[in-house]
Amino acid sequence: DGGITQSPKYLFRKEGQNVTLSCEQNLNHDAMYWYRQDPGQGLRLIYYSQIVNDFQKGDIAEGYSVSREKKESFPLTVTSAQKNPTAFYLCASSSQGKTRNTIYFGEGSWLTVV
Amino acid sequence: AQSVTQPDIHITVSEGASLELRCNYSYGATPYLFWYVQSPGQGLQLLLKYFSGDTLVQGIKGFEAEFKRSQSSFNLRKPSVHWSDAAEYFCAVGTNNAGNMLTFGGGTRLMVKP
Numbered sequence: 348d349g350g351i352t353q354s355p356k357y358l359f360r361k362e363g364q365n366v367t368l369s370c371e372q373n374l375n376h377d378a379m380y381w382y383r384q385d386p387g388q389g390l391r392l393i394y395y396s397q398i399v400n401d402f403q404k405g406d407i408a409e410g411y412s413v414s415r416e417k418k419e420s421f422p423l424t425v426t427s428a429q430k431n432p433t434a435f436y437l438c439a440s441s442s443q444g445k446t447r448n449t450i451y452f453g454e455g456s457w458l459t460v461v
Numbered sequence: 462a463q464s465v466t467q468p469d470i471h472i473t474v475s476e477g478a479s480l481e482l483r484c485n486y487s488y489g490a491t492p493y494l495f496w497y498v499q500s501p502g503q504g505l506q507l508l509l510k511y512f513s514g515d516t517l518v519q520g521i522k523g524f525e526a527e528f529k530r531s532q533s534s535f536n537l538r539k540p541s542v543h544w545s546d547a548a549e550y551f552c553a554v555g556t557n558n559a560g561n562m563l564t565f566g567g568g569t570r571l572m573v574k575p
Binding site: 380389437439441444447448454457 | 465470493495497502503504505506507510512551555558559560561562563565566567568
């Protein structure tokens with residue numbers, strides 16, 4: 348089935364450690380995104396990538412890093428510089444036409460930092 | 462700057478009753494509009510979208526939404542709610558021509574009484 352796969356679903360890390368969340372899509376989408384969701388709140392954009400080997404900061408990029416070496420993959424690293432990393436992280440993808448693109452989401456990853 | 466407001470944080474309806482979830486947006490141009498649904502601990506699923514044309518759009522699971530430019534609204538409706546509709550609902554506006562830069566509302570949590 349076509350879709351977006353995020354792993355792991357649940358991740359626990361000690362404070363000060365970097366952690367990488369995986370996101371893979373087989374929808375042949377050019378664009379990929381990472382969002383953060385805190386309880387009871389909407390989604391905020393962390394990073395996005397419109398093409399391989401290129402990515403841009405979203406609204407809350409501080410303390411995060413990404414790479415886009417393959418079209419299918421867009422891993423997110425939560426670094427020790429992120430002050431409040433415990434959250435639900437959502438990866439998404441879309442086509443990259445000039446108009447009328449729709450964003451589709453993965454199932455999310457829960458990160459808890461203790 | 463663009464914004465999306467979902468005035469109702471929580472809504473409770475009885476099973477079989479009708480439902481309307483409100484969404485108001487602020488955006489200078491003609492927007493692309495989306496409704497997503499999120500079950501607890503899961504990713505977001507697209508319910509419906511509006512790009513142009515007929516202002517009443519049909520989605521999955523029996524949902525529909527109406528774009529009213531004069532009121533800057535895109536309210537989601539369902540004539541008869543099922544217990545499985547209990548979830549969180551997010552309205553989003555696409556703020557670029559491609560439609561893939563989304564601003565989300567804070568969400569409305571729907572509870573369904575038996």
